[in-house]
Amino acid sequence: MTTSLITGATSGIGAAFARRLGADGHGLVLVARDERRLAATAADLRQRYGVEVEVLPADLTEDDGIAAVEARLRDRARPVDVLVNNAGAGNRGTFLDVPVADELRMLKLHCEAVLRLTAAAVGAMRERRYGFVVNVASVAAFMPRGTYGASKAWVVRFTEGVAAEAAGSGVRLLALCPGFVRTEFHARAGMDAGRLPAVAWLDADAVVTACLRDLALRRTVSVPSVRYKLAVALARHVPSRLYAAASTRAGRRFDPKL
Structure with a gap:
């Protein structure tokens, strides 16, 4: 049986991956911080798809949490065939307004955790000569937008290199690299997502479908939806200072205090 480990698995894109992979018959290892929510999610997936579901409570902004997931990925008696590094977070406000400690916590989650879990998974997968890793970044990776965009740009380049x-x-x-997806991400960061037009939003299940299609096509970067593909193409040709200014204005739509 194929086994998939998903971080940030109880909501948003992570939950969509769990549903899709569970429907495809994968055994699941769900990673998130909230134990009660993990248990409820696992029970629902077991009942809905009849697959084995393991829960692994872990905070990936902490060394102990990362180490626990690394150990599970290296467990040769229970191999993981698919790793989805989905856990992510954002900070409300611009770089100059956010405490450095909060920015460092985001970097640990987006960069250090992704690096360590990818290394653990790929090492075990290479021994079996089989496996897949999906690292969830963002279209922000292609646009100058503070620490969040920079960390997601690192995820893209790191993934391409490995x-x-x-x-x-x-x-x-x-x-x-999805655009705006209707998840709990913005609410947790204290952002007012209601200020964005409906056309900006993507459906999490559609994002997962696009991702798995691109993975089957052996692509190394997936940007779901034509409109966001165009946005990324535009970002490659517009001077970075202009895109940075536009990105900052867009950020103020989330937070009128900025």
Whole structure:
């Protein structure tokens, strides 16, 4: 049986991956901080899809949490075939307004945790010559937008680099770069997502479908939806200072105090 481990698995894109992979018959390892919510999510998935579901409570902004997931990924008696590094967070406000400690916590989650979990998973997968890693980034990776955009740009470049190194090993990696998705992400960060137009939003299940299609096509970067593909293409040609100014104005739509 194929086993998939998903971080940030109880809501948003992570929950959509759990539903899709569970429907495909994968055994699941769900990682999140909230034990009660993990248990409820696991019970629902077991009942709905009849698959084995394991829960692993872990805070990936802490060393102990990252180490616990690393150990599970390296467990040769219970191999993981698919890793989805989905857990993420954002900070309300611009870089100059956010406490440095909060920015460092986000970097630990977006960069250190992704690096360590990818290393643990790929090491075990290469021994079996089979496996897949999806690292969830963002279209913000292609736009100058503070620490969040910079950390997601790191995720994209890191994933592309490891994918190239792993070529021919039976292990494939992909960076998923969605635009705005209706999840709990913005509410947890204290952002007013209601200020964005309806056309900006993507459905989490559709994002997962696009990601798995691009993974099957052996792509290393997936940008779901035509409108966001166009936004990324535009970002590559517009001077960065202009895009930075536009991105800052867009950020103020989330927080009228900025």
